[in-house]
Amino acid sequence: MDVFLEQSISDFLKEYPLMRIASSKNNFIDIRGKFEFIASPEITRDVISDSYEILISIPNTFPRGIPIVKELQNKIPNDNNHHVNPADNSLCLGSPFRILEKLRQSPNLLGFAKKCLIPYFYATSYCLRNENTYPFGELSHGDKGLYEDTKEMFNLDSDEQVQELIKLFGLKKRIANKKKCICGCNKRLGKCKLRFQIHSLREFCTCSTLTKIIAQSFDL
Numbered sequence: 001m002d003v004f005l006e007q008s009i010s011d012f013l014k015e016y017p018l019m020r021i022a023s024s025k026n027n028f029i030d031i032r033g034k035f036e037f038i039a040s041p042e043i044t045r046d047v048i049s050d051s052y053e054i055l056i057s058i059p060n061t062f063p064r065g066i067p068i069v070k071e072l073q074n075k076i077p078n079d080n081n082h083h084v085n086p087a088d089n090s091l092c093l094g095s096p097f098r099i100l101e102k103l104r105q106s107p108n109l110l111g112f113a114k115k116c117l118i119p120y121f122y123a124t125s126y127c128l129r130n131e132n133t134y135p136f137g138e139l140s141h142g143d144k145g146l147y148e149d150t151k152e153m154f155n156l157d158s159d160e161q162v163q164e165l166i167k168l169f170g171l172k173k174r175i176a177n178k179k180k181c182i183c184g185c186n187k188r189l190g191k192c193k194l195r196f197q198i199h200s201l202r203e204f205c206t207c208s209t210l211t212k213i214i215a216q217s218f219d220l
Helices: 003-015 096-105 109-129 142-154 159-169 194-204 207-217
Strands: 019-025 028-039 048-059 068-071
Touching: 003 019, 003 028, 003 109, 019 048, 028 109, 048 109, 096 109, 096 142, 096 194, 096 207, 142 159, 142 194, 159 194, 159 207
Parallel strands: none
Antiparallel strands: 019 028, 028 048, 048 068
């Protein structure tokens, strides 16, 4: 375990003392236990205090690799209505681009908890208490939701633009800059303001890592 990841895990465990390191294997470190939170977003102003028994599998590439999170006590129904992947019971926390952008802004486990875990668990608890109504609006499930989230993040209109975006992330920066921008402005990417958003993620996460994450997330 490198020094940065060790410190990030240590800070997380101090903040969430009911969680502990469970194992370290296959390039992942597993943290397991009760994740407690209290939150009151401005959009609802409803205070929710709740807890979930979870497993967080942290890749040794973190924060450029995305943790896999699972809820362990079936408190969240895996019924295609609560954003749980049916294949492996992992939680759908958003598109990989969205999660990586949040990690770029807060590249540690506490940032991941604040920006990814707490919003997900708040929305889930709110939904379970309010007749399956989500407080922030709800993305579709599966690939459709990933496309919706990506389109919203990059201000795109179509699934085809998302597919072109994915291709751009697989290219070297100098080559990508020569391609026609996917936004429809008729400029090269290197002349469009969208390049700042795209290249900030490219600089945070290597092309090979991005390509691997995209391949694992999108059914292309």
